[in-house]
Amino acid sequence: MPLQYRSDEGLEESTNKVMTIGAVLLVAMALVFPLYRWVEPTTREEAREEQLADLAAEGSTVWQFNCSSCHGLNGEGGVGPALNSKQFLQSATDEQARTLISVGIPGSQMSAFSLDHGGPLTSEQIKAVVTFIRSWEPDAPDNPDWRSMIDG
DSSP: OOOOOOOOHHHHHHHHHHHHHHHHHHHHHHHHHHHHHHHHHHHHHHHHHHHHHHHHHHHHHHHHHHTHHHHOTTSOOSSSOOOSSHHHHHHOOHHHHHHHHHHOOTTSSOOOOBGGGTOSBOHHHHHHHHHHHHTTGGGOOOOTTTTOOOOO
């Protein structure tokens, strides 16, 4: 005996309604996605710039308390070399700067500043200082003698 199905019009109407809503949502998402792809890179870049500005501001504070006495308030040099110079900023990578700050320079007055090496700064604070130093790059003066230290 063949099976016979009864139709439930209420169930069928409800199912069709849900399928229509699903199809509309699918089409809406397909139309919105290109808009999202167009806006998202700008949003990310703005967030990155804001993050770098915040890091540089934190780095400025850390610099004033830990670095400026040797390298000058604006990195112009003093007991330590001038770091606000095109030559230094173009030759040193961020990783090199982080390493120099973290472990210091043996045989010089530049001691280690990383907590891991007995210094007072966290890795995040060191990253902030490097970001602050990088903020000088667009306006850095030409100073071929950046390694020279000013006595006194």
